[in-house]
Amino acid sequence: MKCTILIADDDAAARTVLRQILAPQGYEILQAESGEQALALATAVQVDIFLLSIEIPRMNGLALCREFRASEQYQNTPIIFLAGGSDAALSQALTFGGDDFIQKPYTAVTVGARLKIHLERLEYSKRLQRVRGILKQYLSKRTLDAIENSPAGKLPEPEERDLAICFTDIRGFTAFSEGTEPGRLFRLVSSLLAAQVDTIHDYGGYVDKFGGDGVMAIFDGPDMIRQCCMCALSILDIAGLKEVVGTDEMRRFGIGIHTGRAVVGNIGSTEHLDYSAIGSTVNLAARLCGQAEATSIVVSKAVRDAVVEDPHFNFHTERQVAIRGFKDPVTVYTLSRIDI
Numbered sequence: 001m002k003c004t005i006l007i008a009d010d011d012a013a014a015r016t017v018l019r020q021i022l023a024p025q026g027y028e029i030l031q032a033e034s035g036e037q038a039l040a041l042a043t044a045v046q047v048d049i050f051l052l053s054i055e056i057p058r059m060n061g062l063a064l065c066r067e068f069r070a071s072e073q074y075q076n077t078p079i080i081f082l083a084g085g086s087d088a089a090l091s092q093a094l095t096f097g098g099d100d101f102i103q104k105p106y107t108a109v110t111v112g113a114r115l116k117i118h119l120e121r122l123e124y125s126k127r128l129q130r131v132r133g134i135l136k137q138y139l140s141k142r143t144l145d146a147i148e149n150s151p152a153g154k155l156p157e158p159e160e161r162d163l164a165i166c167f168t169d170i171r172g173f174t175a176f177s178e179g180t181e182p183g184r185l186f187r188l189v190s191s192l193l194a195a196q197v198d199t200i201h202d203y204g205g206y207v208d209k210f211g212g213d214g215v216m217a218i219f220d221g222p223d224m225i226r227q228c229c230m231c232a233l234s235i236l237d238i239a240g241l242k243e244v245v246g247t248d249e250m251r252r253f254g255i256g257i258h259t260g261r262a263v264v265g266n267i268g269s270t271e272h273l274d275y276s277a278i279g280s281t282v283n284l285a286a287r288l289c290g291q292a293e294a295t296s297i298v299v300s301k302a303v304r305d306a307v308v309e310d311p312h313f314n315f316h317t318e319r320q321v322a323i324r325g326f327k328d329p330v331t332v333y334t335l336s337r338i339d340i
Helices: 012-025 035-044 061-070 087-095 108-138 141-148 173-178 182-202 224-239 280-291 301-307
Strands: 004-008 028-032 049-053 079-083 100-103 159-170 206-211 214-219 253-268 273-278 296-300 313-321 330-337
Touching: 004 012, 004 035, 012 028, 012 108, 028 035, 035 049, 035 061, 049 061, 049 108, 061 079, 061 087, 079 087, 079 108, 087 100, 100 108, 108 141, 141 273, 159 173, 159 182, 159 224, 159 273, 159 280, 182 206, 182 214, 182 224, 206 273, 214 224, 214 280, 224 253, 224 296, 224 301, 224 330, 253 280, 253 301, 273 280, 280 296, 280 330, 296 301, 301 330
Parallel strands: 004 028, 004 049, 049 079, 079 100, 253 296
Antiparallel strands: 159 214, 159 253, 206 214, 253 273, 296 330, 313 330
8 A cells, every 4th residue: 555645744845745755656645735734634634644734824834733643643653844834843842742853955765764764664663553452362451551661671569458359150061062163162152152252241341361261350349249240140140141151061060259469470481471369368268169069150249248238239148168278168159130
């Protein structure tokens, strides 16, 4: 595809010189003699690079640059000013968001070299954005935030937080998978995991990891326990939708929820890291998932006590259960919905 360049300058002779330099190099050239005309062209056609004169009528180059930078469409598009004014005006132009300037007289070598540099930078930026878009599909939002907000080259330090942890699992999945064609099984699991991920995000949580047919989800913030419980109930609702699940064997969800302190940080080596939560809170949530029968939610007493007054929740079937890895029995409840 051709690269489109917009030249905005009220000097027709200057525009002609630039067009004669650039057109033979395969660029698509747009010309504007005023700021308003340039803005209209940039709205109608996708521009890859701008060449702006500072002193153009009806919205000068500074105002035009600021307008482009305020739009999502042209936030990163190269803007090169055609120098002809004072040094102060040129300095102000760069402050307003300009990337570079070209001094008169224009030569093919100078103009071509400047454009090549900025277009290569733009392509590199686009590649990074594409990679980031792909990584967003593989990494949780919290992981991306931790990486992007950490000092350059330094991994974020582990920290202790209050979290609500939810584990989901399908009862009898191993037996079901043995008798199911692998391609069909993959499609069923992928569809079911996708529905869970969307639900988790809807309730303000994030997916820490997939565990085969199940999910580990984390919620934080002041309303995390309520959000986690509402999410779990909605996942059970999803399990009842044939258009999502598609088979009775895949509806047999067991869900476990616990809340408490956990350490969030990088686990692994410099060659391969996982940004995750660890600790007894996480372990107990996973064990409670194992205690849940098909199409049920088991929660700890800490969860029940935190939201027991919420009119949407019914906590019942209190019982003491022995949990592997925990010395004392754990008090648990079954969570169900109260329709209001």
